[in-house]
Amino acid sequence: MKNWIDELKRVLTPKQVLTELADRHSYSFDASFGEYLPEAVVQVKNKYEVASVLKAANEFHFPVYPRGKGTCLSGGPLPVHGGAVLDLSQWPEQIDVRPEDLTVVVSPSALPANINQAAEEYGLMYAPDPSSAHVATIGGNLAENSGGPRGLKYGVTKDFVLGLEIVTPEGEITRTGGQTIKNVTGFDLTKLIVGSEGTLAVITEATLKLLPKPPAVQTLMVSFKDIRSAGQAVSKTLTSGILPSKMEFMDQACIRAVENFQPSGLPIDAEAILIIELDGHPDAIAAELEVVEKIMMELGASETIVPGNPEEAARIWHARKQVSPAIAQIKPTKVSEDATVPRSKIPEMMERLQAIKEKYKVEIVVFGHAGDGNLHPNILCDKRDQEEMARVESAVEEIFLAAIKLGGTLSGEHGIGTMKAPFMEVELGKVGLDMMKRMKESWDPNNILNPGKIFTEQGQRLVLRNE
Amino acid sequence: MSDLEALRKQVNYDQTFDCVQCGYCLPVCPTYETMKRETHSPRGRINLVKMAGEGKIKIADLKEPIEKCLGCMACTTICPTNVQYGRILEGAKEAIEQHEVKSGFQRKTEQFLFDRVFPSSRWMGTLGNAAWLYQKSGMRKLAQVTYLTSASPLNVSRFEKAVPDQPGPLERSLRKHRVRPDYKLRMTVAFFTGCVMDGVFFDTNQNTMELLRLSGAEVVVPRNQTCCGALHSHAGKSSSAEELAIRNMEAFDLEEIDYIVNNAGGCGAKMTEYPHLFERGTYWHEQAKDFSEKVRDISEVLVELDGLEFTEPVELTITYQPSCHMTHVQRVSEPPLLLLNQVRGLKLRPLKRPDFCCGSAGIYNLVNYDESMKILDVKMDDVKEKRPDAVITTNPGCLIQMRVGIERTGLEKKMEAMHLVDLLMEAGPVPK
Numbered sequence: 091m092k093n094w095i096d097e098l099k100r101v102l103t104p105k106q107v108l109t110e111l112a113d114r115h116s117y118s119f120d121a122s123f124g125e126y127l128p129e130a131v132v133q134v135k136n137k138y139e140v141a142s143v144l145k146a147a148n149e150f151h152f153p154v155y156p157r158g159k160g161t162c163l164s165g166g167p168l169p170v171h172g173g174a175v176l177d178l179s180q181w182p183e184q185i186d187v188r189p190e191d192l193t194v195v196v197s198p199s200a201l202p203a204n205i206n207q208a209a210e211e212y213g214l215m216y217a218p219d220p221s222s223a224h225v226a227t228i229g230g231n232l233a234e235n236s237g238g239p240r241g242l243k244y245g246v247t248k249d250f251v252l253g254l255e256i257v258t259p260e261g262e263i264t265r266t267g268g269q270t271i272k273n274v275t276g277f278d279l280t281k282l283i284v285g286s287e288g289t290l291a292v293i294t295e296a297t298l299k300l301l302p303k304p305p306a307v308q309t310l311m312v313s314f315k316d317i318r319s320a321g322q323a324v325s326k327t328l329t330s331g332i333l334p335s336k337m338e339f340m341d342q343a344c345i346r347a348v349e350n351f352q353p354s355g356l357p358i359d360a361e362a363i364l365i366i367e368l369d370g371h372p373d374a375i376a377a378e379l380e381v382v383e384k385i386m387m388e389l390g391a392s393e394t395i396v397p398g399n400p401e402e403a404a405r406i407w408h409a410r411k412q413v414s415p416a417i418a419q420i421k422p423t424k425v426s427e428d429a430t431v432p433r434s435k436i437p438e439m440m441e442r443l444q445a446i447k448e449k450y451k452v453e454i455v456v457f458g459h460a461g462d463g464n465l466h467p468n469i470l471c472d473k474r475d476q477e478e479m480a481r482v483e484s485a486v487e488e489i490f491l492a493a494i495k496l497g498g499t500l501s502g503e504h505g506i507g508t509m510k511a512p513f514m515e516v517e518l519g520k521v522g523l524d525m526m527k528r529m530k531e532s533w534d535p536n537n538i539l540n541p542g543k544i545f546t547e548q549g550q551r552l553v554l555r556n557e
Numbered sequence: 558m559s560d561l562e563a564l565r566k567q568v569n570y571d572q573t574f575d576c577v578q579c580g581y582c583l584p585v586c587p588t589y590e591t592m593k594r595e596t597h598s599p600r601g602r603i604n605l606v607k608m609a610g611e612g613k614i615k616i617a618d619l620k621e622p623i624e625k626c627l628g629c630m631a632c633t634t635i636c637p638t639n640v641q642y643g644r645i646l647e648g649a650k651e652a653i654e655q656h657e658v659k660s661g662f663q664r665k666t667e668q669f670l671f672d673r674v675f676p677s678s679r680w681m682g683t684l685g686n687a688a689w690l691y692q693k694s695g696m697r698k699l700a701q702v703t704y705l706t707s708a709s710p711l712n713v714s715r716f717e718k719a720v721p722d723q724p725g726p727l728e729r730s731l732r733k734h735r736v737r738p739d740y741k742l743r744m745t746v747a748f749f750t751g752c753v754m755d756g757v758f759f760d761t762n763q764n765t766m767e768l769l770r771l772s773g774a775e776v777v778v779p780r781n782q783t784c785c786g787a788l789h790s791h792a793g794k795s796s797s798a799e800e801l802a803i804r805n806m807e808a809f810d811l812e813e814i815d816y817i818v819n820n821a822g823g824c825g826a827k828m829t830e831y832p833h834l835f836e837r838g839t840y841w842h843e844q845a846k847d848f849s850e851k852v853r854d855i856s857e858v859l860v861e862l863d864g865l866e867f868t869e870p871v872e873l874t875i876t877y878q879p880s881c882h883m884t885h886v887q888r889v890s891e892p893p894l895l896l897l898n899q900v901r902g903l904k905l906r907p908l909k910r911p912d913f914c915c916g917s918a919g920i921y922n923l924v925n926y927d928e929s930m931k932i933l934d935v936k937m938d939d940v941k942e943k944r945p946d947a948v949i950t951t952n953p954g955c956l957i958q959m960r961v962g963i964e965r966t967g968l969e970k971k972m973e974a975m976h977l978v979d980l981l982m983e984a985g986p987v988p989k
Binding site: 108110111112113115116117118119120121131133159160161177180222224225226414415418419422423424472473474 | 574604
């Protein structure tokens, strides 16, 4: 029988198929947990190549794992069953802004930051702003339905997709959606594909919606003596008729970690801080700023800082960006979760996190996009310490269950992948999960695309330890 | 200790865990851009070193990805978790060096280069003199025409045209080993000449001393100084690097001087890293700490002294290509720009990606010629767009590489590459 790797070399060119051990190991990981060695890495540059890889996969029955830049925090591109990693990162970047339609047509390898930059030349913006926007590919963003701080006001990736060109798991090239804002023709396959984590199709082109770029922004930073008031401040602001573009939260552990790592002028005595950004017309922002400051005072904020110029504002946002590296100094391994709760439940979720932290004696710090209930509890640990990792597994499990119990969800923006798969049924119920599985089976009868993700396999549970 | 444990220690296996594989290093890595795969990215290399430490791949599997790394360290500036990539890289090189069976020819060439040429100022001087003789006698033209030099195995011929006209042996031998300012003495510095700088860019070294002197510094040139050891470290020859570091520490009398000044970004970087060469708590580790604290780039010292006035306008459009090791290891980036801003008439057009390596990287361009040229071509696209009369840089390797780049793009009639120091000398510096 013919070998499938030889077949790939035949349908593509041999140099597009990497089989050296060093190359295979270099595509065995992403930014989450676990390492799985693929048998080959295939670098594709157009839709026809994708189609021929998938046709071969159906003929020879090997799994195919689409991958952008491998910045995924939930294991999306991990080749858990070996087979081929389909590397889309080397596809030539294409960003075609159509200002009169307020749309942009992009290749899967385009970087979200570059898309936004191209849009800005026409006074437009591409709103989703995941923190990896300068590294990750739009293909990965679409597959995982990425969010970002601006999600609060503008929504997440799926809210900006008008149409897709895809290759189906069986290797057929087709389009979903279109170029228009309104479109109710048939099932919304576009929304089904976005966020399906590469299990239903390979995205080869996307038409995205752009918005006018707000003419001005205003940042403010507010300190609180207790976490509950910070939570209330979020709800109160959002019910006052104002929708900020960002409302970021940092707890005391994060604040202190940042100040230890690189002093940035954050208030180390505050229990929590909120960093808020308003955007829009300068006059509107000025009026909104007054209202927000008043709300913060009424709720007992200990300090409100309103930067006077863009440089000062940039310093505050820089401090927020320092959270990730700063907390990594506490312990080397970072288990980053993104369980999300209804906004009114933020204070309650914070209390549960505190209880979980004490119960399992793990180091948890919390920051994130408080405005949309998308907190990022990060557990800091050392993956070489098996005993500690067992406690971390229990803590993570309990965080998931707490979020679901409060009416929230397992994942706000990182995706399910491998780690959260065991909890899907708790959130969706038997029937809900079964309907999803049936869709997967009918789209991908040979289970070619990204098997081992979203749905659990026999006896699968959350494991963070290396055997 | 088992073999694997020893290997883990050598490659700094524990430090690979500091990498959270976020991928933020990918957009700044030149080899990831030109070689187009994770295997040639910082994150990929760190992972491979970890895999080697776990016995999942062989050291031989590491060889190609590690040797193709420029070591420009752009990834360390961008890294959000402060991974000590330099340590991991040099550990891996050491492991490869130790485990590798090299051909007799390769070993001999390396021995010659690392044990004879680079540590020896005499050799470098001799090379310079030989180059001078070669240039003056008209042999160069002949060699160029007949491709005589292209038979050389290390692609040396391709860099030959990038070497400046050489001073004669007499001029070299007349260099003073101590110069004093005409007016007020403001500090005493020792000048680290560097072997390539001194051998190939002797005039730039002379200019460096003069600028320091005019700024009010007494300059001493310790006679027993030797190669900084950067090239040895980068080739995984840590014991040679240690030896050279010790010889330098012995040559410089720290009591007498305020700073050890150099004008080669790569050498300066290595000397600031001398403490890494020795185990904590040892005598030489302590010495190295004292030594490295005094190491400064010429631009830093000139800015600190602030003793020069530039009297001649220089009507040139320039762009500035910083030395990677100066930016990412020494973390010196502002001073050269501050100096350039003091020169009247200069128009500075910044590069789009100044932190993208030019591909010189020690002897990378000699041993990995093709890869180096791909990186240089990316750099030259950026340079060409700025249409400068001159590219200014602060390291001999970069200087030669930029000259090669200018020639490759056929711009040698329109553009030149210059060391910052030489440009400053053209601007008529006088004491303030």
